[in-house]
Each structure stands twice: as structure tokens, then as C-alpha cells.
Amino acid sequence: VPQTLLKLKSGHQICVLELGANHSGEIKTLSRIARPTVAVITNIGPSHLEYFVDLAGVCREKTRILDALKAGEAALINGDDPMLTKVRPGRFKLLRYGFDSCNDFRASDVSTAGFSLKFTVNGAEEYSLNLLGAHNIHNSLAAIAVARRFNVNARSTRKALLNFKPAYMRLDHLKLKGISFINDSYNSNPASMGAALEAISAYPARAKWIVSGDMLELGRGAAHLHHIAGEHIAGSAVTGLLTFGKLSRHTLSGASARGMERKNLWHCATHDEIADTLKRIARSGDIVLIKGSRAMKMEKVIERMKG
Structure with a gap:
């Protein structure tokens, strides 16, 4: 300021x-x-x-x-x-x-x-x-x-x-090999995750993939809030979920508890692993939403996808 x-x-x-x-x-x-x-x-x-x-x-x-x-x-x-x-x-x-x-x-x-x-x-x-x-x-x-x-x-x-065009990493749109990437990786919390899920819900796609890194600074209720986020993701008519970070294991468990099939759930150890998984599962006509707190540097997934 x-x-x-x-x-x-x-x-x-x-x-x-x-x-x-x-x-x-x-x-x-x-x-x-x-x-x-x-x-x-x-x-x-x-x-x-x-x-x-x-x-x-x-x-x-x-x-x-x-x-x-x-x-x-x-x-x-x-x-x-x-x-x-x-x-x-x-x-x-x-x-x-x-x-x-x-x-x-x-x-x-x-x-x-x-x-x-x-x-x-x-x-x-x-x-x-x-x-x-x-x-x-x-x-x-x-x-x-x-x-x-x-x-x-x-x-x-x-x-x-x-x-008006969105700022970089704020629900900005990039198309790679026919796949629409929604880069909303500047930051993340339960409210912004909900808004992003709502945003892609109206977008027609062959399949919808969510890449979710940890949501930080949520205090003592962090694990529970990640679990709820996973439940919300599973209830949002998405195809699959890829998570990254210690807290995001709870996001994965929440999605599983809500009924998302295990074959459509991945927990990745690195940005490279996320990109490699997306290259294997995503196809032209799909949409990929990328979210995570700033410290998770989820934009690196886009960089790896370009390579």
C-alpha cells in the first residue's frame, strides 16, 4: 500500500x-x-x-x-x-x-x-x-x-x-492441446474453491479434472476444512481429483467418502507427477482447474504441461 x-x-x-x-x-x-x-x-x-x-x-x-x-x-x-x-x-x-x-x-x-x-x-x-x-x-x-x-x-x-481480463493465476484460461486449463493458483481457501467449482460447473467439457494443493493458514480446523472441500468436489460432477500437499490428503479422503471412485483419485508428490498424470488422463475437450495456496506454487503444473 x-x-x-x-x-x-x-x-x-x-x-x-x-x-x-x-x-x-x-x-x-x-x-x-x-x-x-x-x-x-x-x-x-x-x-x-x-x-x-x-x-x-x-x-x-x-x-x-x-x-x-x-x-x-x-x-x-x-x-x-x-x-x-x-x-x-x-x-x-x-x-x-x-x-x-x-x-x-x-x-x-x-x-x-x-x-x-x-x-x-x-x-x-x-x-x-x-x-x-x-x-x-x-x-x-x-x-x-x-x-x-x-x-x-x-x-x-x-x-x-x-x-476486463483476469489477472495471471486468477481464474485465467489457457488452452493446451485442446485442453482448457483454468489457472486459479494464486491462492486458495474453502470459499474460493467453492467459487471456482461453481465457475466451471456451467462450462461444457468432455471431462472435468480438479488439481488441488493445500489451503494454508486455516488454523486448527484445517484438516476438517480440507475434508469438506473434498466432499464438495465429489459432489460437483467432476471426473477426477489430483491432490498435492500434506493437508490435501484430507481433500482426497473427503472426495472418497462422498463416493468419488478410487480410480479417479490421485495424490501426487511433486508438480512433475501431477503434470505426468494429467498428460496420461486428460484429453482434448477436457477442462482442468488448478487451485492451491500461494506457497504451493501450483502454477508450476502449467509450466510442466507446456514442456
């Missing part, structure tokens, strides 16, 4: 900053540095539970950004997130976005076609995205709400969203 702020020039009008934290008090410190005029809270998910303990701890930390807002400034929050329902307007203006009818910016009429999404905002404005996943509609609603706050017109916002 400080490095980004130091790069600002007199010609800049708006600065967008991500305030991240994995320990209590970090959002308060970063907010004092950034001094936001608009604060966005996208969701409350099970990340960094090793330090925040539970979702309530995550929520307490994230909502501290609101303390930095002055009178008349705006807070934009995901109105569909049950952990954020208790947020009330203070000296700041509170706006909510999501799918529920109570939201100020509401998405409806959602349609999907391959790697694209269409939706309508407040029953009037139509938007298109070249992205996977309904969670990206939530993200787009946040962007639309921010744009509106800064008086950016709908036409410019619509064009920007249509032309």
Missing part, C-alpha cells in the same frame, strides 16, 4: 488499493495510511483462520476499514454476505450490492455461455463479462457501484467490464 501511494502523480484522479491482512490490527494500520474515501468489503470468507480463529474474527478485521471513513464518504458492501448483514450506516453512506432484492445495486437475468456472463443491474442496465463464475458478478457490481460513486457513466463502465 505505501509503495503504491508513493507512485501517485498529480495527474492521477482515483487510486484503487487492496488492503489485505492476516493478523489483527493490520486493516486499521493500512486504513490510516490509505485514508479511503470509498471502502469496499467484498465478502467474509474462511481465510487466515490460523490467526483470525473464525469468520467473526475475519469480519471484525475487515470492517475496521469503515472506521477510517469520514462524514459523507461511502461504504460499499456485499449485501448477500450473511456476515455483513449487521453493518449499519454511521457517519458514512452505506450501499449494498448483490442478487437479493434489498440491495442498492442488484443483479438479475444472469446467463452464461462458455467463458462469458451476462446480467442486468437494477432491471435496466445490461452488462457482459468475459469471465467465469457468478462471484465475478458480485465483483462487477462492486466496480459498478464505485464507478457510480465517482460519476463514471454506465457506457464507460460497461465497456471497461467487457474488456
